[in-house]
Amino acid sequence: MEFKEASNDYDTDKLGKYFSALCNEANLRNCERAWLVFGVNERHRRVVGTGYRSQQDRLNSLKDQIARGTSPSVSLRNIHVLQTVEGRVVLFEIPAAPRGIPIAWQGHYYARAGDSLAPLSLEKQDTIRAQTARQDWSAQVVPGATLEDLDPDALHAARASFVAKHANRLDANEMLAWPLSIFLDRSLVTQDGQITRTALLLLGKPESSWRLSPHPAQMTWSLEGPERAYEHFGPPFLLATTALYRRIRNVQMRLLPHDELLPIEVAKYDQKAVLEALHNCIAHQDYSRDGRIVVTEWPDRLVLDSEGTFFEGQPLDYVPGHQRPRRYRNTFLAHAMAGLNMIDTMGYGIHEMYQAQARRYFPLPDYDLSESASVRLTLYGGVVDPAYTRLLMQQTRLSWEDVLALDRVQKKLPLPDEVISGLRRKKLIEGRKPHFHVAASVAAATAQRADYIRTRAQDDAFYAKLVTDYLHEFGQANRKDINALLLGKLSEALSLQQRHTKIGSLLTKMRRQGLITNGGSDAVPRWQLTERSESNSHSSKRSNPNSS
The missing domain is CATH 3.30.565.60 (Heat Shock Protein 90)
Structure with a gap:
């Protein structure tokens, strides 16, 4: 914490140097923040008041100035203004430098030497940069917290859980007889009787959660x-x-x-x-x-x-x-939760x-x-695909890998080609990439046959037969007639646009195979059977007298 009178104004460059110094010193002292206070006499710690940037917008603009002058860029966490009887006080809340990264102002690193500014020594720079070990947030002791901040019902439940967890290697009566401080240390919730953040998270009274501020335990x-x-x-x-x-x-x-x-x-x-x-x-x-x-x-x-x-x-x-x-991430907390x-x-x-x-x-x-x-x-909390659910009911010997893959199939998520091949070999899926679904043999067993048939794609020969039968019956058809014939029979797994494209591709394929011909134009087609298709159809009728 640094106090300055700053009666009317204060040099922004000097303020930036103090910002760098306090960032770095807070880091080295393992503090979350530092404070620069204007309007307080540095020597006697008396409020004398300050007129520094009395307009709120000018005061707030300091955040941007600090962010532009620091490297890496950081800024004030908050600026607090306190009006007292003795005068106005401005408190700058300064975040600690990130672990492993000292903060510079205009390219230079600063620290404090007593009450004065000084360059950040190479030793201190090396100390900060060597902070490769991560700090465990959950292990930090909470200043001022005592056993009175812990909830009695939670303590009772914690001891019961601890006894149940360790009953196979420790005597239950002995654990129940431990003094509270011993139990909390043994359960890795406290450190030498001191209340940690873990203790307040797991066992703290609701009204004591303010001690974890600004971190919301919620x-x-x-x-x-x-x-x-x-x-x-x-x-x-x-x-x-x-x-x-x-x-x-x-x-x-x-x-x-x-x-x-x-x-x-x-x-x-x-x-x-x-x-x-x-x-x-x-x-x-x-x-x-x-x-x-x-x-x-x-x-x-x-x-x-x-x-x-x-x-x-x-x-x-x-x-x-x-x-x-x-x-x-939270080693101390994880071990405490495991112990409980x-x-x-x-x-x-x-x-x-x-x-x-x-x-x-x-x-x-x-x-x-x-x-x-x-x-x-x-x-x-509900079924996505009934076929998947009934498959798990019936085929209890499915491998775990197959269950994971079929779960992705029902959610329409992509799968590697080798997994798709494996599911096909086992006849667990059908369809064309990416529209896979549960195979017919499985879907039929789900009593959802009607839903399955609506989504299963038939081969082109099935749709071509529908077209030729229609043309034999009615002589010709335009594209609107063909759409009315086929749209409702194509797989519902396809979008409307994909179904229209599928019909166009089918008609082109049938024309190239010599099954149908276009007696109209490209813009207004009029599809008819070719002579070869007509003769094949008549032959089929003669060979099957019951076909009508």
């Missing part, structure tokens, strides 16, 4: 659809995840297997999968981004959004259940969520990492 449930509602949930997160889960409308759903009279009843959402997803959001959220966890409930799915990139690998790496994470039986630290969580969905015959979860600094997880 989860939000939002209901979207015909009805709309929302609710915010703060610490203790150990209890809040269950409270949020109870807001979700988890009704029983009835799925009817083929050729059976009794339906299978499954919950819309698997409780363990939902809580696993929520706990993963808590464990891996990037809290330094000052964002909340948002759970949006749609009529047919849950969408969970959390801040921060997927930290170790890619989600699909963990689906088979063999991948093990080597590091965590909220998560595991072996990478099984995603695998279990996918397995839970497959066991319930529902679409598999989807991860969306398209946003540069956030993760979106979708948990489905």
Whole structure:
């Protein structure tokens, strides 16, 4: 913290030097911010008031000036103006330099030597640049926090979970008899009795969450659809995840297997999968981004959004259940949650969520990492393709790789060519790229035959036979007649434009094969059978007297 009188004005270049110095010093002292205060006597720490940039717009313009003069570009986090009896005070909130990156002003690095400005020494520059080790946000001790900031109900639940987790190697009565401070240290929630951010997140009283400011410790449930509602949930997160889960409308759903009279009843959402997803959001959220966890409930799915990139690998790496994470964004928090039986630290969580969905015959979860600094997880609570669902009911020996591939087929997602070839060999899919769907033998078994026939593409010989039969019956047809004949019979997987193109290609192919001829013009065609087609049709009639 630096105090300046700045009675009427202050040199912007000098202010920029102090900005660089305080950024770098805050970094070296492991602080989140530093302060430059105008209107206070530097020696006696008395408020004397300042007239520095008394117009608000001029004061705010300083942010842009600082951003342009610093390298890499950073700016003031906030500018606070305090009106006191003794006079006006301006407080500049200065962010700490990012780890590993010292901040320069006009190309020069600054530091403080006592109360004075000085060049940032090479030793200090090397110290900042050597900060390759990442700081664990969740492990930091919260100044001023005590055991009184922890929620009694959460502490009781935490001890019960810890005992259940470790009952196979520690005596339950002994664990229950531990003093509170010993239990919290042993469960990796506190450090030598000091309250950490992890302790406040998992076990803190709601009214103590201000101690984590400006980082919002909050989860939000939002209901979207015909009805709309929302609710915010703060610490203790150990209890809040269950409270949020109870807001979700988890009704029983009835799925009817083929050729059976009794339906299978499954919950819309698997409780363990939902809580696993929520706990993963808590464990891996990037809290330094000052964002909340948002759970949006749609009529047919849950969408969970959390801040921060997927930290170790890619989600699909963990689906088979063999991948093990080597590091965590919030190591201290992850270990505490594992000790309280909220998560595991072996990478099984995603695998279990996918397995839970497959066991319930529902679409598999989807991860969306398209946003540069956030993760979106979708948990489905309804059927996307009935054929896929009934296939899982009937063919219980499908390989996990086939289940994953068929899930992508039902969601119309791309697949590698080698996977497509494998599904074709097993007769699990049909159709032309990219319009794949469940194969006929499977779709028929789903009791959704009518829906399947509407989407299945026939071969060209089938459509050509319809055209020749029509022309034999009525003598000729224009393009409007042919469209009326074929549009409703082409696969509904094709768009209207694609169906029109398909009909044009079919007529061209039949003309080249000598089956039909155009007795009109290109603009106004009049299609007729050729003599060869007429004779073939008459021969077919004579050989089949019952054809009429």
